[in-house]
Structure formats: structure tokens, C-alpha cells
Amino acid sequence: MKLIVAEHASGKLTKATLEMVAAAQNAGGEGPITLLVLGQNVAAVATEAAQYAEQVLVGDSAALAAYNPEVWAAAAAQIAQEGEASLVLIGGSRSGREYAPRVAVKLDAPYLEDATSLSVNGETVQAQRYTYLARVTETVEASAPTVIVTVKPGSFAPAAPATSTGAAAGEQYDVELELPAARTQITGRSVEKTSRVALTEADVIVTGGRGVGSPDNFATYVEGLADRIGAGVGATRAVVDAGWRPYAEQVGQTGKTVQPKAYIALGVSGAVQHLSGMGKSKFIVAINKDAEAPIFKVADYGIVGDVNQIVPALIEAAKK
């Protein structure tokens, strides 16, 4: 079987999960597509999952109420082993890339990390991934009875539900898991809530750099434009280091990797570490008064001009 560990939030599968389903459907290879839903009170998620997979395995327990890498790795490894999974797909989120290596070690299986493409031929799994701050695309390959893969969000078009065509929904089974006790105690948690769409899920992102000028300008121009066009808000490392914006908004090597349809960079110079986090966006727009800024080299559309003048005009024009 091809085992996909579902990622879900607020009682719904994430877009990243539907992308993994598409990756599994298109990869080739044998065996039913199986979604593993882990958590507590996840019946609704399991029902939704049944629209996308031939079978759904549900691990519903208080021990799974909060994510922990050791516990998640134990659950995924156990099911992969019992189900003789040829392929285990895990989300390329921060948490997914945190516990997937533990699954690989537990199963003594090769691990292909952060795949942007995937193909299966017998026991050989081939994937592409970015290296060297996303400047190089490597094709990597592993051959084994079980191969562990994390799938980079944004790399596949999300799968559509099968049930709309009248096809039978996948069958659901509850699974018994032998889980270790979590040793790490979480003593506090700060969820960076935003009314906007999450950066890794956003189709359009407006990002501000130091060239925006000040935290107030950031709110006026970057957030102002994002809200006007329904976009997510990103920030560069320089802006986060300066304390203007929370780390959760940072895009780049040390922040989030994003791949939206449009990435609008305001007052961003375009350091390599930043480009590594957004360089795969479909369209890149740069607005910067420095015509020599490296961001223009990777931009599809650019305006050489002052953010303070261009963005208000843009917000105004977008109302029309």
C-alpha cells in the first residue's frame, strides 16, 4: 500500500494532504492509497479522508491529542510495517520533516526529503528536490521495500474528491497503536493567529522588506495591499530581525518556503537566503526604488519606484 499520513487542522484535511494524495495517484507503483488519520476526535477528518483514498486508517486517542515527533513516528512506522507499505508519504511541513527521519530510522528505510516530483518503478522511487539554498534541482533515487518521502507543499495540484462521481468512498478502519509516552513537555504555546490565509496555503503573498521603511509603513502598505487583494503577508529576515514583524511571517532559508501563484515583494532587495524561500513562485513582482536590487533579476514584473507612492496607487487601482 501507499501510506499517506494525513495532515489536518481545525477538523479538515489541509491542502498539503490533498497534494500528497495527488502525488501518490500519479507516482505509479502498486497498492491501494491509504490515508492514516492521527489525532483525537478526528471522525470528521476521517470521513473527509474517505473521499480521497481507497482506505482510511484512524488512530483516535488522547495520546495523539497533541503532535509529538516521537509519538507520530511510532504510529506511522507501526502502520507502515503492519501494512507492508511500499511508500510512506509525509507532509513537507516543519513537523513532517521533523518526524519523518525517525520513521526512516525505525524501518531502516531510505528517506527522500522534500520531494517536488515523485515516480515509482518497482522498488525504485525517484524524486526531485532542491539543494544549495534551492539553487540546484537534484534528482534522487532509492530502492527498498519501503521508502519514506516527504512531499514539498505546493508541488502538486491537490486531488479532487472521488465521491462526486458516485464512486464508493474508502473504507474506514480503527487501528490499535502502541505509542511511547511523550518525553518533551510543552509548557507554553503561542499560535500566531492571523485573519489572513496561511502563508504556505496562500495563492498570493505580499512580502515587505526593509525598503518599506518602518513598522507603520509595513502595516499601511504591505498589510494594506494584502487585505485589498486577499493575500497572505510575508516578511524578510531583516524585517523580522529588526522586530517589525513576527518570525511566523518570515520567508526564506530560515523561515518558510512558499510557492504561491503570485509573490509581490515590496522593498525587498533579494538576498539569496530570501530567494531560496520564494524563488519557485509562479509569478514574482518586485517594487523597489533601487533599480539595481537583485530581486529584479528574478522578477516577472517590476516597478522601479517608491513603495510609499506606488502601493497607495495600487490599492486604489485594485478597488476598481
Place this chain on the structure above:
Amino acid sequence: MNILTLVRQVPDAEARVKVSGSAVDLEGTTLVIDGMDEYGVEEALRLREGGANIEMITALAIGPKRNEDALRTALAMGVDRAIHVETDEKLDAVSLSRVVAQIAQAENATLILVGGQEADWDSQALGAATAERLGWPQLTWTNELKIEGESISGRHDVDDGNESFSAPLPAVVTTQQGLNEPRYPTLPNIMKAKRKELRKDTLDTYGAANTVRVVNAEIQTRARMNRVIDGKDPQAAAEQLLDLLRNEAKVLA
């Protein structure tokens, strides 16, 4: 307690990376100690300076000869000694963790520090895989760290924000921006570093074999349109851009 801090020597972020044949070729490229790993070296030194009872801080590199320079940097920053497992074989992170785990045991390490995502292989796997091999907990993307007796506490980033944690030692911690500001080696410390131990080792005894083959490498840059609009007339520029986004790129409604 003993701390093991892992380092790699990687291309400078601004350096050009080139590919020859089907592999990345670093010949002539400016190389530096990986910034993510440097936070780990700095943190080990700060934990000791902050009063934690740390007997030995050892920097470890596994890889080609060039990694010696990263180890020299770590020694000059202040670590006590270094180990270099020299090999030209390109091990994947999960295979590499086999070597790290064995060395951690031989060195009686209680804490392993490693960069959250290194700038050469763009992987986040080494810390987690090492933790699993040792049966230790792991804290990834850590930006605040304290040792309190037999446990560590601190703060780290997660998918949707950040968490404060406490975990029993021994443990693996992956490091990142915000944890500290790495120091520059001073001249006296660079001189002192020359007398510190840099032990050479080979891969033979560790039973580590690569399980992931790199079959091709390409510099793939998406062709960009580079359509630059003059912003002298902000109104006209804004309208032109919006028109392109709506009607040419079709990314805005």
C-alpha cells in the same frame, strides 16, 4: 556533561554554485562554516559561559577534506577539540546519523547541537535521525535554550507558531537564527586553536552506506519575464501592473 556540535563547510550564500556533468561542482567556490551550524557552536560556548557544568565541547564534521576549515573555525571560536571523519562519499542524512550516533556514544555526549537546515543539502533530517538512533528526544528549530540540571528548556518554532518546552537530557537540539549571535574568532583564539586536537577518523568502522543516490543535478532557473515598469508616474505604473497581473498572468481577479 559533554556537548557534540556538528559542523559542515558549505558554499557561501552569495557564491555561484555550478554543476559539471550531473553533479554539483564546488571547485573554486567560496566555502564557509554553515551559518545554521555556527549557531550550535556558539550556543555550546554560551551554555558553558552561562554556568552549565560542561566538561568538553567537541566539534564534529563528517565529509571531505574541506570540512577541516569549518572545524578550525569552531576551534577558534572556542570549542575544546574537533573530530573529522574524512570521506568523499556523499552520505544522505539518515545514513550519516549512524556515524553521528556512534560518535556521540563513544564521546559520552549528553547534548548534540546541529543546524536546522544546512545550506548545502537543504535537509532537516540529521538531527531527528540521530535522535531516533540514540533513542533521545529532539527539539528542532530552537531559538532559546537553557540547561537546568538533567533537563533542557527553551523555545522553538512549530508549524503554526512557537512553543516553550522542557525535555530530559540527553537530547538533540537543532539550531537556527535568533538563538544567538555567533562570535568572530579573535586572533589570540585563532593562534590557540592551532594547538587544539583535531582528530582524524575514517568511515570504515561505522557501517554507514548511502541509501539515496543522486542521479542528476541541474541549475534550474525559471525563465523570468523581467518586465520593468518605470514608477515615475505611480498611478500609471500601478494600473499597468494590475492589468498585467489580471489579464496576462491571470493571478488576480
